[in-house]
Amino acid sequence: MTKRFWNLIKVSPVVVASAFFVANSALAAEVNEPVTNVANVAQLSDSQDSNNMSQVTSVSQFSDVQPTDWAFQALQSLVERYGCIAGYPNGTYRGNRALTRYEFAAGLNACLNRVNELIATATTDLVSKQDLATLQRLQEEFSAELATLRGRVDGLEARTSELEANQFSTTTKLVGEAVFSVSDVFGGNRAVAAGNSNQNLDSNTTFSDRVRLNLYSSFTGKDQLQIRLNAGNIVSNTGVSGTNMTRLAYDGVTGTGNSVVIDKINYAFNFSDAVRVKIDATGAELYENVNNFNPDFASSGRGALSRYGRFSPIYRQGQGGSGITVTFNPKGAISLSGAYIARTANDPSLNNGLLDGDNAIFGQLSFQPSKALNIGLTYARTYQTNGANNNLLQNTGSGFVNNPFGNNSRTESNNYGVEATFQLGSKLAISGWGGYTTADAITGANAGADADIWYWAGSLALKDFGGEGNVLGLIFGQPPRVTGGSIKTVAANVNLDDNTSYHLEGLYKFKLSDNIQVTPGLLVIFNPEHNDNNDTEYVGTLRTTFTF
Numbered sequence: 001m002t003k004r005f006w007n008l009i010k011v012s013p014v015v016v017a018s019a020f021f022v023a024n025s026a027l028a029a030e031v032n033e034p035v036t037n038v039a040n041v042a043q044l045s046d047s048q049d050s051n052n053m054s055q056v057t058s059v060s061q062f063s064d065v066q067p068t069d070w071a072f073q074a075l076q077s078l079v080e081r082y083g084c085i086a087g088y089p090n091g092t093y094r095g096n097r098a099l100t101r102y103e104f105a106a107g108l109n110a111c112l113n114r115v116n117e118l119i120a121t122a123t124t125d126l127v128s129k130q131d132l133a134t135l136q137r138l139q140e141e142f143s144a145e146l147a148t149l150r151g152r153v154d155g156l157e158a159r160t161s162e163l164e165a166n167q168f169s170t171t172t173k174l175v176g177e178a179v180f181s182v183s184d185v186f187g188g189n190r191a192v193a194a195g196n197s198n199q200n201l202d203s204n205t206t207f208s209d210r211v212r213l214n215l216y217s218s219f220t221g222k223d224q225l226q227i228r229l230n231a232g233n234i235v236s237n238t239g240v241s242g243t244n245m246t247r248l249a250y251d252g253v254t255g256t257g258n259s260v261v262i263d264k265i266n267y268a269f270n271f272s273d274a275v276r277v278k279i280d281a282t283g284a285e286l287y288e289n290v291n292n293f294n295p296d297f298a299s300s301g302r303g304a305l306s307r308y309g310r311f312s313p314i315y316r317q318g319q320g321g322s323g324i325t326v327t328f329n330p331k332g333a334i335s336l337s338g339a340y341i342a343r344t345a346n347d348p349s350l351n352n353g354l355l356d357g358d359n360a361i362f363g364q365l366s367f368q369p370s371k372a373l374n375i376g377l378t379y380a381r382t383y384q385t386n387g388a389n390n391n392l393l394q395n396t397g398s399g400f401v402n403n404p405f406g407n408n409s410r411t412e413s414n415n416y417g418v419e420a421t422f423q424l425g426s427k428l429a430i431s432g433w434g435g436y437t438t439a440d441a442i443t444g445a446n447a448g449a450d451a452d453i454w455y456w457a458g459s460l461a462l463k464d465f466g467g468e469g470n471v472l473g474l475i476f477g478q479p480p481r482v483t484g485g486s487i488k489t490v491a492a493n494v495n496l497d498d499n500t501s502y503h504l505e506g507l508y509k510f511k512l513s514d515n516i517q518v519t520p521g522l523l524v525i526f527n528p529e530h531n532d533n534n535d536t537e538y539v540g541t542l543r544t545t546f547t548f
Contacts, residue, residue, distance in 0.1 A: 056079060056085065056087055057079065058079060059072065059075045059076045059079055061087065061091060062075075062087050062091065062092060062093040063091045063092055064092045064093055064094065064095070065093050065095065069095070071095060075093075082111070082114055082115070082118070101142070101145050102145060102148070102149060104142065104145070105142050105145035105146050105148075105149050106149055108135075108138060108139070108142060108146070109146055109149065111135075112135060112139065115131075115132070115135065169217070171217050171218060171219060172215055172216065172217040173215075173216050174213060174214070174215060174216075175213075175214045175216060175547075175548075176211070176212065176213045176214070176546075176547065176548045177211070177212045177214075177301050177545065177546065177547050177548075178209065178210070178211045178212075178545070178546040178548075179209060179210045179211075179232075179234075179250055179301050179543060179544070179545050179546075180207070180208075180209055180543070180544040180545075180546075181206070181207070181208050181209065181210075181234060181248070181250070181541065181542070181543050181544075182205065182206070182207050182541070182542045182543075183205070183206055183208075183237070183248060183539065183540065183541040183542070184203055184204070184205040184206065184539070184540055185201065185203040185237050185240055185241045185246055185537060185538070185539050186201065186203060186537075186538050186540070187201050187241075187535050187536055187537040187538055188201065188535030188536075189201055189534060189535045190202075190240065190241065190242040191241060191242035191243040191245075191525075191528035191529045191531070191534045191537060192242055192529065192531070192534065193398070193399060193400065193496060193529055193531060194495040194496055194497075194498060194499075194529075194531045194533070195495055195496075198533070198534070198535075199242075201240065201241065201242075201535075201537070202240065203237070203240040203241070206234075206235070206237075208232070208233050208234040208235065209232060209233060209234070209258070210230070210231070210232030210233075210234055210250050210252075210301075211230070211231050211232065211258075212228055212229065212230050212231075212301075213228070213229040214226060214227070214228050214229075215227045215228075215229075220269070222269065222270050223267070223268060223269035223270070224267070224268045224269075225266075225267045226264060226265070226266050226267075226268075227262060227264070227265050228262065228263055228264035228265075228283065229260055229261070229262055229263075230260070230261055230262075230263040230264075231258045231259060231260045231261070232250075232252055232258060233257055233258045234248070234250060234251045234252055235251070235252065236248075236251045236252065237251070237539065238395075241528070241537055241539075242528065242529070242534075243398070243399070243525070243528045243529050243537070244307070244395045244396060244397065244398075244399065244402070245308065245396075245397070245398070245479050245501060245503065245525045245528055245529070245537075246306075246523065246525055246528070246537055246539050247306065247307040247308075247395065248305060248306060248307065248539070248541065249300040249301075249303065249304050249305055249306055249307055249309070249310055250300040250301055250543075251307075262282075263282070263283045264280075264282065264283030264285075265280070265281040265282050265283065266278055266279060266280040266281060266283070266284070267279050267281075271326075274328060274329050274332075275326065275327070275328055276326070276327045276330045277324065277325070277326050277327075278324070278325045278326075278327075279323075279324050280321070280322055280323055280324070280325070280341070281322055282320075282321075282322055282346075283320060284318060284319070284320065284321050284322060284323050284325075284341045285315075285316075285319055285320070286315045286316070286317060286318065286319075286325070286339060286341070286360075286362055286380075287310070287311050287315035287316070289325040289327075289337075289339060290315070290325065290327065290337045290339070290362075290364050290366075291335075291337075291364070291366050291374070291376060292310075292311040292312070292315050292419070293311070293312075293374060293375075293376050293419035293420060293421045293431055293433065294310065294311045294312075294419075294421070294431045294433070294459060295421065295429075295431070296429055296431070296459070296461035296463075296471060296473065297309055297310055297311075297431075297459055297461070297473060297475065298310050298311050301543075301545045301547075302509070302517055302519075302545050302547075304459075304473070304475060304505065304507070305505060305507050305519065305521040305523060305539075305541050305543060306475070306503070306505050306523050306539075307395065307396060308396045308397075308457065308477070308479050308503055309457070309459070309475040309477075309503065309505045309523075311419075311433070312378070312417050312419055312433035312434075312435055312455075312457075313393040313394060313396045313397070313435065313455065313480060314378050314380055314415050314416075314417040314433075314435050315378075316393070316394035316396070317341070317360040317362060317380040317382050317394070317415060318339075318341030318342070318343055318358075318359065318360030318362070318380075318382065319341075319343075319394050320343060321341045321342050321343035321344070321345060321358070321359075321360075322341065322342055322345035322346065322354070323339060323340045323341035323342055323345070324339065324340055325337065325338070325339040325362075326338050326339070333367070333368045333369070334365070334366070334367055334368075335365075335366045336363075336364070336365055336366075337362075337363065337364045337366070338362065338363050338364075339360075339361075339362040339363075340359065340360070340361055340362070341359065341360045341362070342354045342355070342357055342358065342359045343357060343358035343359065343360075344357040344358055345357070351385045351386075352385075357385060358382075358383060358384050358385055358386070359382070359383050360380055360381070360382045360383075361380065361381045361382075362378075362379070362380045363378070363379050363380075364376055364377065364378045364379070365377045365378075371423070372422060372423045372424070373420070373421070373422050373423075374420065374421045374422075375418075375419070375420045376417075376418065376419040376420070377417075377418055378415075378416070378417035378418070378419065379414070379415065379416055379417075380414075380415040380417075381412070381413070381414055381415070382411075382412070382413045382415065383410075383411075383412050384410065384411045384412075384413075385410050390402070390403045390405070390409065390411050391403065392404070392411065392413055392437065392439055392453070393437070393453070393455075393480045396455075396479055396480055397453075397455060397479040397480025397481060398479070398480070398481060398482070398496075398497055398501070398529045398530050399529065400482055400493070400496045400497050400529075400530075401451075401453055401480045401481060401482050401497065402480075404439065404449075404451040404482055404485075404487050404493070405439075405441035405444060405446040405449060405451070405487060406444060406445060406446060407444065408443065408444040408445070409441045409442070409443055409444030409445070409446060409447070410441075410442040410443045410444070411439055411440065411441055411442065412439070412440050412442060413437050413438065413439040413440070414437070414438050414439075415435065415436075415437045416435065416436045416437070417433060417434065417435040417436075418433065418434055418435075419431075419432070419433040420432055420433075426463070427462065427463045427464055428460075428461070428462055428463070429460075429461040429463070430458065430459070430460055430461075431458065431459045431461075432456070432457065432458035432459065433456065433457060433458075434454075434455070434456040435453075435454070435455050435456070435480075436452070436453070436454055437451075437452075437453040437454075437480070438450060438451070438452055438453070438485075439451045439453065439485075441487075446487060446490065448486075449485070449486045449487040449490070450485040450486050450487065451482050451484075451485035451486075451487045451488070452482065452483050452484040452485045453480050453481065453482055453483065454478075454480070454481060454483050455477070455478055455479060455480040455481065456477050456478055457475060457476065457477025457478070457503065458475070458476060458477060459473065459474065459475045459476075460473065460474045460475075461473050465508075466508075466510075467510075467511065468511070469511030470508070470509060470510050470511050471508070471509040472507075472508050472509075473505075473506070473507045473508070473509065473521075474505070474506055475503070475504070475505040475506075476502070476503065476504050476505075477502070477503050478500060478501065478502060478503065479501055479503055481497050481500060481501070481530050482496065482497040483497070496530075497530040498530070498531075499527050499530050499531055499532040500527060500530055501525060501526060501527045501528055501529065501530045501531075502525070502526040502527065503523075503524075503525060504523070504524040504525075504526070505521065505522070505523045505524070506521060506522055507519055507520070507521030507522075508520055508521065515546060515547050515548055516544070516545070516546055516547075517544070517545045517547075518542070518543075518544050518545075519541075519542070519543045519544075519545070520541070520542050520543075521540075521541050521542075521543075522538060522539070522540055522541075523538065523539040523540075523541070524536060524537075524538055524539075525537045525538075525539075
């Protein structure tokens with residue numbers, strides 16, 4: 001084909017126009033590459049616009065074309081005589097790019113249209129008889145390719161029309177996740193707090209599920225409205241293990257019986273190029289609003305298998321409430337985030353509402369000195385009004401650490417955290433966090449008492465282990481523990497949290513396909529409830545996650 005082509009274009013700059021023009025033809029690129037995975041009609045126009053050519057009036061506008069190039073005079077003639085040539089938006093021509101028959105057919109068609117325009121406007125002096133004769137021969141020679149080109153364009157138009165007629169929404173896309181879980185807890189005795197009698201750990205293997213459907217809408221291209229539907233029947237294993245330390249990342253306290261609820265509504269937008277704002281109407285979660293520094297394990301459906309292994313408990317403050325998060329310089333090396341979340345903002349009764357109920361004030365400074373290292377300094381001040389339901393670390397750590405002051409006690413706490421992620425090349429990542437909380441009882445039988453709480457953990461992610469997209473993970477740490485404070489001197493609490501629990505988790509995220517991930521893993525809790533009289537507990541889990 002190449003020899004035949006050059007024999008036809010020995011003296012015709014119009015034909016050369018075809019060759020040079022189509023080498024950069026956006027239409028030809030779409031003909032060669034079938035349209036796949038189109039989520040909405042807007043993507044079709046986006047893909048067409050992404051490779052648009054820029055018309056030029058002088059060859060000198062091409063930064064990569066020099067007067068010494070063998071085709072310089074041909075290009076110059078085409079621009080001046082026919083205006084039948086275009087380059088890339090960045091000012092390059094890319095004349096050495098390979099040319100396909102389809103690309104040639106597309107460019108030839110464009111040049112023929114230009115010649116017809118010139119003839120129609122009585123500027124026939126710009127087109128020689130020799131050019132027209134050569135173009136006629138080329139049109140006959142490539143008639144099959146031109147017909148195929150027209151057919152494919154017609155097919156794209158038909159598909160576009162079908163998408164426009166049947167699309168879900170021009171502004172909204174649906175993203176879903178389904179989790180299937182097989183799990184069991186086993187060990188010697190059921191965990192108890194110090195001073196209580198041990199009981200046998202009796203557990204059955206469970207098979208349960210959780211499904212989430214997210215509706216993401218954008219109205220300006222730089223904003224996002226999220227509405228999440230959630231359903232599941234996963235029952236927390238704390239009832240049989242005796243401790244929150246064995247909880248799975250994706251469980252529910254009692255399960256919802258697969259009833260569908262709207263558990264998250266929020267709207268995020270750019271206040272300016274340097275300020276990102278997110279308003280949560282319900283279901284606020286700080287670990288989704290700011291960087292949590294554990295990217296390989298943060299997701300409940302595709303990350304760690306355990307609740308504590310996902311990220312630092314400081315990001316659970318105010319969980320489930322309503323509020324606002326503002327991030328300054330979100331894409332910069334240094335960014336600052338601030339948030340206010342009220343857990344019962346929708347309740348107008350006493351000790352509730354936006355300002356008078358449980359709330360959390362949050363701030364974080366993120367510093368990324370290099371692409372490999374990311375560090376965070378975090379602070380949260382919380383106020384909890386319901387003593388019986390106070391939950392300082394949101395069901396991570398021991399039972400004592402989450403409500404150290406007992407019923408009828410309003411509690412304030414100051415939470416401090418440091419987090420970091422270090423990428424050791426493209427295959428290995430290390431993350432970790434440490435936290436300290438000081439809590440004070442405002443009312444109740446223990447009014448005036450205080451508690452000191454510490455926790456830490458580290459994670460290791462070995463990427464592409466055993467195959468592309470697979471991740472071998474290891475997480476080790478100490479769940480939250482009351483280490484001091486006057487509350488430890490109260491007679492009923494003297495022996496609580498005197499020992500140290502350790503969390504060890506191993507998992508392997510196997511990428512079965514782009515939409516299916518299978519994750520087997522084992523969670524081991526040493527000295528559950530920070531009581532070395534308790535037997536070690538194990539949680540074996542097989543999680544399968546479908547995304548669509």
